[in-house]
Amino acid sequence: MIFKKIKEKIILHKKNEQIFYELALTEFSTGNKRPGLWAMALSKSEGSIEKANALYIGLLAEEIKSDEYLEATKIEAIEKEKQKEMKKLIDTRFKEPQPYLKKEH
Numbered sequence: 001m002i003f004k005k006i007k008e009k010i011i012l013h014k015k016n017e018q019i020f021y022e023l024a025l026t027e028f029s030t031g032n033k034r035p036g037l038w039a040m041a042l043s044k045s046e047g048s049i050e051k052a053n054a055l056y057i058g059l060l061a062e063e064i065k066s067d068e069y070l071e072a073t074k075i076e077a078i079e080k081e082k083q084k085e086m087k088k089l090i091d092t093r094f095k096e097p098q099p100y101l102k103k104e105h
Contacts, residue, residue, distance in 0.1 A: 017061075020068075024060035028053070037063060 037059045038052075045051035 016065075020061040020065045021057065023064050024057050027060060027064075028057055034060065034063065 033056065038056055041052040041056035041059055045055055
C-alpha cells in the first residue's frame with residue numbers, strides 16, 4: 001500500500017514536470033525571453049546559442065514551477081485570512097447579548 005502511494009506520487013510529479021516544460025516551451029516559442037533567465041542560460045552555455053536555448057527552457061520550466069507555487073501559497077494565505085475573519089465575525093456575533101435570549105424574571 002505504501003509503495004503504491006509512493007509510486008503514484010512519483011508519477012504525478014513526472015506529469016507535473018512535463019506540464020511545466022510544455023508551458024516553458026510554449027512561452028519560449030513566442031520569442032519573448034525573461035532577461036534574467038536568458039542571461040543565466042547564456043552565461044552557462046559557453047557562448048553556444050543552441051545550449052543557451054536548451055538551458056533557458058529548463059530554467060524557465062523551474063521558474064514557472066516557482067511562480068505556480070508562490071501563487072498557490074498566496075491564494076492559500078488569502079483563504080486562511082478570509083476564514084479567520086469569518087470566524088471572528090461569527091464569534092463576535094455570538095458573544096454579543098441577544099435581546100431575544102434574555103431571561104424573564
